Amino acid sequence: MTKLEQDIIAMLEPSIExxxxxxxxxxxxxxxxxxxxxxxxxxADGINVDNCAEVSRQVSAILDVEDPITNxxxxxxxxxxxxxxxxxxxxxxxxxxxxxxxxxxLPQDGRRNFKGDLVxxxxxxxxxxxxxxxxxxxxxxxxxxxxIAKF
Numbered sequence: 001m002t003k004l005e006q007d008i009i010a011m012l013e014p015s016i017e018x019x020x021x022x023x024x025x026x027x028x029x030x031x032x033x034x035x036x037x038x039x040x041x042x043x044a045d046g047i048n049v050d051n052c053a054e055v056s057r058q059v060s061a062i063l064d065v066e067d068p069i070t071n072x073x074x075x076x077x078x079x080x081x082x083x084x085x086x087x088x089x090x091x092x093x094x095x096x097x098x099x100x101x102x103x104x105x106l107p108q109d110g111r112r113n114f115k116g117d118l119v120x121x122x123x124x125x126x127x128x129x130x131x132x133x134x135x136x137x138x139x140x141x142x143x144x145x146x147x148i149a150k151f
Contacts, residue, residue, distance in 0.1 A: 025087030
């Protein structure tokens, strides 16, 4: 997570929690002069469109005042969906036993993309079972991770 993303989380989290939602995490995707700030929220009763609109209005007002993103951007507020993103160590702990897909920041064993069952989370180390082999990945090296939905 970049310093800017950490600053935005610190800026927005209290207001989102005050509305009764959990800020799961965010993604700032930059594409040239335009960016997308995608914010994932959750609630014990689930998330609906009205919840996303409410959080979007609050977040938009804060971002307009604080102006942390210097270029043009689109704001998206979303539920985690069925392919729930994993941002924080506690998200990975809750996902133990689930099949996940992750991408690392730096290559490991000649690759950056992994798909397997999340066996354990111990400190900064994840253990994935891939083709009946344990693969260790440092949590600090995870760029993006999602639970793979089962239907």
